[in-house]
Structures are given as C-alpha cells and as structure tokens.
Amino acid sequence: MNDTSLLRQDARVIGLVGLAHGTSHFYHVILAALIPWLKPEFHLSYAELGLLMTVFFTVSGVGQAMAGFIVDRYSARAVLFSGIGLLGLSAVMLSSAHSYAQLMLGAFLAGCGNSVFHPADYTLLNQRVSKGRLAHGFSVHGISGNIGWAISPLFLTFVASRTDWRTALLSAALLPLAVLALLVWNRHALRPGSAAAPAASAGAGQGGAFGFLRLQVVWMCFAFFLISAVALAGIQSFAATSLVSLYGMSLAWATTAYTAYMIASAAGMVYGGFLGAGSGHHDRIIIMAFGTAALLSLVLATAVVPAWMAVALMGLIGLATGISGPSRDLLIRGSAPANATGRVFGVVYSGLDSGLALGPLLFGALMDANHPSGVFIGIGAFQALVILTALGVGSKTRLVAAAKTA
Numbered sequence: 001m002n003d004t005s006l007l008r009q010d011a012r013v014i015g016l017v018g019l020a021h022g023t024s025h026f027y028h029v030i031l032a033a034l035i036p037w038l039k040p041e042f043h044l045s046y047a048e049l050g051l052l053m054t055v056f057f058t059v060s061g062v063g064q065a066m067a068g069f070i071v072d073r074y075s076a077r078a079v080l081f082s083g084i085g086l087l088g089l090s091a092v093m094l095s096s097a098h099s100y101a102q103l104m105l106g107a108f109l110a111g112c113g114n115s116v117f118h119p120a121d122y123t124l125l126n127q128r129v130s131k132g133r134l135a136h137g138f139s140v141h142g143i144s145g146n147i148g149w150a151i152s153p154l155f156l157t158f159v160a161s162r163t164d165w166r167t168a169l170l171s172a173a174l175l176p177l178a179v180l181a182l183l184v185w186n187r188h189a190l191r192p193g194s195a196a197a198p199a200a201s202a203g204a205g206q207g208g209a210f211g212f213l214r215l216q217v218v219w220m221c222f223a224f225f226l227i228s229a230v231a232l233a234g235i236q237s238f239a240a241t242s243l244v245s246l247y248g249m250s251l252a253w254a255t256t257a258y259t260a261y262m263i264a265s266a267a268g269m270v271y272g273g274f275l276g277a278g279s280g281h282h283d284r285i286i287i288m289a290f291g292t293a294a295l296l297s298l299v300l301a302t303a304v305v306p307a308w309m310a311v312a313l314m315g316l317i318g319l320a321t322g323i324s325g326p327s328r329d330l331l332i333r334g335s336a337p338a339n340a341t342g343r344v345f346g347v348v349y350s351g352l353d354s355g356l357a358l359g360p361l362l363f364g365a366l367m368d369a370n371h372p373s374g375v376f377i378g379i380g381a382f383q384a385l386v387i388l389t390a391l392g393v394g395s396k397t398r399l400v401a402a403a404k405t406a
Helices: 003-028 035-042 046-073 076-095 100-114 117-128 131-162 165-172 174-185 208-214 216-247 251-277 282-302 307-333 341-368 372-405
Strands: none
Touching: 003 076, 003 100, 003 117, 003 131, 003 174, 035 046, 035 100, 035 165, 046 076, 046 100, 046 117, 046 216, 046 341, 076 100, 076 117, 076 165, 076 174, 117 131, 117 341, 131 165, 131 251, 131 307, 165 174, 216 251, 216 282, 216 307, 216 341, 216 372, 251 282, 251 307, 282 307, 282 372, 341 372
C-alpha cells in the first residue's frame, strides 16, 4: 500500500472511530444536562440524581471489562455497532419515563451501550491505523469524546428550554441512529486487521486470557483512571451548579464555563498528540498537566475571582487535562500484552467508569449539604492524587522496557 492510500485508510478509520466515541461521550451527560428539568419533574434530591449517573457508569464499568474479552474473542466492529444501537434505545426509554424506577432502567440500558466503546475503539485503532499515526489517532479519539461532552449539554438544554426534556431526549436518540448508519456504510474500513499491534509486556504470555491481570502496571493504570474520573465526574455533574452558587452567574453562563472546559480540553489534546508522539516520558507530561489543573481548581473554590475569570479558569483546567490525554493512552498501550488490547483497555477504562460512578454521589452529597466550594476542592484533590498514580505507571513501564532491552 502506498503512502497516499495508507494515509487515506488511517484518516478514515480514525474519523469513524472518533465519531463513535463522540457519540458515547454525548450520552455520558444527557442526564446531568437535564438536572434543572428532572429535579422538579420527579421531586429528586441531588444525591438521587447523582445515583442515576452512578448506575450508568457502574453498569458501563462492569460491562466494559467484559466487553474487552468479547472484542478480543470476536469482532470489535460488531461490538461497536451493538453499543451504538443500545444508546439510541436508551434515550427513547428515558424520554418516556414517568417514575424514578424508569429513569433507572434507562440509565442501566445506556450504561450497557456505553460499555463497549473503549475496548472496541482502541482495538480498531491498534489494528487498522499505522504505528506512525497512532498517537494522533489517540488524540483525535480523545478530542471527539470531549466534543461529545461539550455539545451534549448545549444541545439538550437548548431543545429542552424551547420544548421540554422529553423532546430533548428523543432528539438525542437521532444521533446514534445516524452514526450507526454511517459506520455500517463504511464497515469495510473497520474490518479486522493488524496494523500496529502493541509490543508484548514481560510475562504477558503466562496465564492465558487472564494472564495480563497479574501485571501490576495494569492495576496502576486502573487506579489512574479511577482517581482522575472522580475529578471529572465533579466537573461533569455539578461544576455548573456549583458555579451558579459560588459566583452568582446564570445557568447559561455556568453551562458556557463547562463548554469552555471541554473545548479547551479538545484543543489540549491536539497539542498533546504532537507532544506525546515526540516524547518517551509520558508520565512527566501527565504530572505537569494534572498539577496545573489541581491548582486552578483550588483557585476556583475560593471564589475570589470575578465570574468571567471563573469561565476562563474552567477553560484552562480543560486545556491542562486535555494535554495529558494522548500521553495517558500511549502509557497504557505500552503496558498492554500482545493480542490483549481489548482486554487491557476494557479493564483499565472500567476504572474511568468506576470513578464516574462514585463521583456524582460524592459531589451530589456536597451540594445537598450546601458546600459548592467543596465541589472544586474535591476536584482539585483528586487531580493531585492522579500525579501519584502517573509516577507509579511511568516507573513500572520503564522497568518493563529495560527488561525487554536486556
């Protein structure tokens, strides 16, 4: 295959996988975005609303670890298609809910759909994208997720404020339907293959299908995602509500601050893709990024800056965390045994869902106790803890690399 054809193939696969990932992240915040409508409609507390998101991410986390084995055993493409279909079905179910139990059922179904994306996406990228463009593929993958996070609250609040929350959810169901049709149309580009298989880690061949679970670095990566995701859950679920209380800004401005976070994070991932591709010290990039984000979060908690600057600080926090994204994925890829990409990313990324499940309960309780500043203090604290896990993963990965060289 010549360079032009290879570039075209890489771009198509990266674009299709990125679009699917953006759809997944769009659904991460469909309930959080509609809190102003769901709370009075169903007479719920913030903790009860947080529990809906906990159900979504708990189901997704458990399912994600299982989906990794299915992806490695069967087909990442088929698993991806099924997940997108389930997301659309969950939005239809949520739109017709008339009780808290029905909202729970819709959140459960959405979690099932969301569980397949990371193991399927990363397997497809490793199989179908050339090694030289893999860092950029990871960058686009992260960017598309952030775009989904950014667009979702804007779209849902726009539709809900002009119609109602049920119409907003029905409108959201059209997105996975359109994406699934496009992926099926281009299914030949996502066929099984092998373009950039990760190198085998030391000891990876022992223990069969579950041998990778004996690798300490895999569990360090899991902890990294768990802790960083608790901080992210605080931003996704209650940052906007907290900004309204702390700074007296309107909900529209608070939503804009959240969108600024996501857009800046996407921009950070663009830069992070080039930074990660040219660096062998991915842990150092992560440490600098999360250290900066933690300090800025604590500044927001003090409420000593004007409201317009709070929006800017949210953007800077997003920029810092976005820069770390590609280095994070490259660090994990370095710990993945050969032919176990789906399983490793499934287990590791279940840490993301676990953190996103725990976070809404923690930060929802802080809001119910009327401690909006505690939301940003908690976000900053968990961002600081990420640094410890990044140090551990980086040192273990270098030890494995040194062992293979020896």
